[in-house]
Amino acid sequence: MERTISIRRLSLNIVGITSLCLGFLGIFLPLLPTTPFVLLASACFMRSSPRFHRWLHEHKTFGPILDNWHQHRAVTAKVKRRGAVYILLSFSFSIWFVPHFWLKIALVFMLVALLTWFIRLPVMEHLADKQENH
Template identity: 30%
Template sequence: MNQLSNWRRILWVSSGTVSLAIGAIGIVVPILPTTPLIILAAFCFGKGSPALHQLLISNRYFGHYIKDYQEGKGVPLHIKFTAVFLVWTSVLFSLLVIPLLAVKLFMTALAIFLSIFIFTSPLLKEK
């Protein structure tokens, strides 16, 4: 039973690490949804490593966003607008550059999904 528990812990920490890495890439590649991936990483670390979870939520750049989300407070409206603006800017640029129709359709569908996800997530009431 203990060995199974170790495998679960390894799986949670690995999943959190992958999510965090992709989310970090999303900081410079706007089509990748940074905030949901960082929140997913925090969830995975919370299941697999309390120390990594604490390290992530105490991060000075996005730790407060994770805390607010975990406490049900949501994400500030200006962050939502910025995220959607960056998603659509990168998608529109890609639509102009990429000639493949299937890729254009996929990118457009992904941008629509991300926009819906971002605007239907909880909104942080700013003071």
């Protein structure tokens, strides 16, 4: 039983680190989304490494994204705009290059479903960063 737990923790740590690396690359690469990878990393670390989980939530770049999601199940307007554009671009690229018509149709349905879900996410700005009381 102990061996199973350690293999599970190791697997979750590997997925978490990989997701965090992809999320970090997403800051610089336009077609790679940051937020979903950071959320996945947080979920993995929550189950496998309290130390990494705490570090991730205290990080100056990733922490606000995670706090916004965990507290409000929301994203910022900037994340929503960029995410919608990148979802459209990446799916369009895939639809253009996929050789089979049935795959193109499946991708269009996935695009519509994903965009519908993504656009309906609530928007919540970080009020702590704003000076609305001045």
